[in-house]
Amino acid sequence: MAEEVVLFGTWGSPFSRRVELALKLKGVEYKYIEEDLTNKSPLLLKYNPIHKKIPVLVHNGKPIVESQVILEYIDETWQGYPLLPKDPYERAIARFWAKFIDDKCLPVIFKALWGDEKEHEKAVEEASELLMFIEEELKEKRFFGGESIGMVDIIANIIAFWQGIFEEASGVELLTKEKFPKLINWSHEFVSNSVVKECLPPRDKLIAHLRKRFGSHNASK
Known part of the structure; x- marks a missing residue:
């Protein structure tokens, strides 16, 4: 069956x-x-x-x-392509970063992009600090998973693709080449992968959808 x-x-x-x-x-x-x-x-x-x-x-x-x-x-x-490392310590580290991105980073990034105007500056500062931890974790690796896409890369898809769209839709810039060169290079590498490309929504449609849903900081100033 x-x-x-x-x-x-x-x-x-x-x-x-x-x-x-x-x-x-x-x-x-x-x-x-x-x-x-x-x-x-x-x-x-x-x-x-x-x-x-x-x-x-x-x-x-x-x-x-x-x-x-x-x-x-x-x-x-399912066997075949491994998402998590085999080594127990490396698996634990991957789980830590996956959890860090979802539980710690994403709420602050959303706050920085679409949160209350009064808290905006503080949220941008905090989001930049958290993104710097992820930048440093990349070290000199091609992906968080080493030479191939792994669990942390998949979790960080929101930073690689969605965040740029969030920034464009909200009018707030967080992820710059000057400040986060490793994350930007990794993002390009990630979204250029042929399998990843199949799993990304149309950019223009997503920007229009987000603007309609959240509005933008620039529009409200």
Whole structure:
């Protein structure tokens, strides 16, 4: 019997695109279901009744939720392309940075781009400090995973592709070549990868969608 792999996601979400990238790198065939988050499907609510969010991966009828949890599940379930290092220490370090990006960096980046005007300057400063930690972690490596794309690179897709779009849509610049040369080089390398390209939404459509949803700092000044 053939395996059934279904992914519930939305076109503009870096979180569901992460899962698509992992599945493609592993060579796993899957069915994709586009969700309208303003009108969530009964299936999404059935498979993720706690968070009611995407992405949801359903493998042979069993749902897995939360993008980082899904990525680890994919890595452990399918052989071939490794997402996490084999060495336990290196795996722990990769998990640390993945968690750092999602739990620590992203909320501050969003605050810097679309947060309250009064806190804007402070948020920009804090976001720059956090991005500098990620810049330094790259060292002289091509990817966070070394010579090939790994778990941390996939989690950082939001910095590689979405952040530039967030900045353009909001009118706030954080990630500059002068300040973050390694992150900028890594971003170009990441988005130039042929498998990654398949998992990126149309840039113009995303900018228009974000401007409509959040507006921009420049427009409000």
